[in-house]
Amino acid sequence: MDKKIKQKFSEVEAEIGLTPFLRALLLTDGSITTLLEAFTNREVKVAGLKQKTISSGNELAVELNINPDEELNEREVILSAGDVPVVYAKSYAVISRLGGDARNDILKTDVPIGKILRRHKLETHREIREIGLKHDDKIAGILNLNNDKILFRSYVIIQKNVPLMKIEEYFGRI
Amino acid sequence: MDKKIKQKFSEVEAEIGLTPFLRALLLTDGSITTLLEAFTNREVKVAGLKQKTISSGNELAVELNINPDEELNEREVILSAGDVPVVYAKSYAVISRLGGDARNDILKTDVPIGKILRRHKLETHREIREIGLKHDDKIAGILNLNNDKILFRSYVIIQKNVPLMKIEEYFGRI
Numbered sequence: 001m002d003k004k005i006k007q008k009f010s011e012v013e014a015e016i017g018l019t020p021f022l023r024a025l026l027l028t029d030g031s032i033t034t035l036l037e038a039f040t041n042r043e044v045k046v047a048g049l050k051q052k053t054i055s056s057g058n059e060l061a062v063e064l065n066i067n068p069d070e071e072l073n074e075r076e077v078i079l080s081a082g083d084v085p086v087v088y089a090k091s092y093a094v095i096s097r098l099g100g101d102a103r104n105d106i107l108k109t110d111v112p113i114g115k116i117l118r119r120h121k122l123e124t125h126r127e128i129r130e131i132g133l134k135h136d137d138k139i140a141g142i143l144n145l146n147n148d149k150i151l152f153r154s155y156v157i158i159q160k161n162v163p164l165m166k167i168e169e170y171f172g173r174i
Numbered sequence: 175m176d177k178k179i180k181q182k183f184s185e186v187e188a189e190i191g192l193t194p195f196l197r198a199l200l201l202t203d204g205s206i207t208t209l210l211e212a213f214t215n216r217e218v219k220v221a222g223l224k225q226k227t228i229s230s231g232n233e234l235a236v237e238l239n240i241n242p243d244e245e246l247n248e249r250e251v252i253l254s255a256g257d258v259p260v261v262y263a264k265s266y267a268v269i270s271r272l273g274g275d276a277r278n279d280i281l282k283t284d285v286p287i288g289k290i291l292r293r294h295k296l297e298t299h300r301e302i303r304e305i306g307l308k309h310d311d312k313i314a315g316i317l318n319l320n321n322d323k324i325l326f327r328s329y330v331i332i333q334k335n336v337p338l339m340k341i342e343e344y345f346g347r348i
Contacts, residue, residue, distance in 0.1 A: 020213045027208050027212050028212070035202065038197035124299070
């Protein structure tokens with residue numbers, strides 16, 4: 001974890017306090033679904049909210065190391081433990097970098113990314129890019145949060161030395 | 175996670191009960207050091223107990239997909255959170271499969287495996303091979319456990335479709 005991320009983590013912790021569970025979810029380089037299942041002792045289900053193909057645009061092109069006109073799969077999902085929504089996640093996958101089998105799984109929004117990577121034994125490396133607090137009415141509504149300081153992080157999943165996807169995760173009460 | 179591992183996990187949970195922290199440590203495919211730091215809010219330090227080059231022998235050769243006369247780096251370490259020993263870990267790394275930089279880091283026992291993988295941006299996949307309870311007087315002593323049912327798991331770290339190392343982890347009170 002680089003210095004900037006460590007600093008942001010400390011600032012967030014000082015501002016809102018973090019449970020050990022939230023600390024783990026923010027910092028882990030492993031599957032979020034696995035951790036949520038361990039913490040809650042419930043099966044985690046994924047509900048797809050939206051899925052579409054978009055052109056990356058400049059900002060994502062820089063983050064994903066692609067051309068601005070490259071096609072991305074944009075996906076919004078809610079992870080629920082039992083019936084409780086705990087994480088809202090948004091991902092941008094570089095379609096041309098996805099192998100055929102993994103591509104099919106990702107285009108079906110009901111399979112968590114971590115399970116897709118494991119199922120296809122994809123060898124990857126995760127790099128946290130951002131940790132912070134955000135105001136977002138839609139996400140607050142989904143996660144049943146009253147306050148406007150929604151805890152989030154973003155990271156990239158790297159394969160063959162280039163980003164395969166960027167994921168933003170917003171955390172509810174865990 | 176395959177069916178056999180899931181079954182073993184349920185048996186262990188039924189026999190000794192597991193905290194959410196232990197469940198996460200048993201099931202994660204991410205760095206254990208990161209999770210321990212998140213759970214305890216302390217820096218995790220590694221103390222090397224032993225390190226030597228061994229010939230793999232038949233059993234490890236099968237698990238690591240190598241010839242029985244291939245050289246392994248065997249390493250025993252204690253991970254402590256603050257001053258409390260929390261995990262005892264034993265690893266077997268296939269020396270010929272380690273890149274030069276990672277090899278140097280692994281030969282210094284004081285750097286946790288997870289940090290080495292991250293530092294060198296190694297793209298890997300982890301596969302849990304075993305979960306269970308074991309009797310071991312030496313490890314019980316190290317982890318300050320009275321009982322003889324020490325919780326453990328083993329997994330392999332896979333890179334370029336072949337095992338890079340096998341790791342056994344024994345868990346204290348977390």
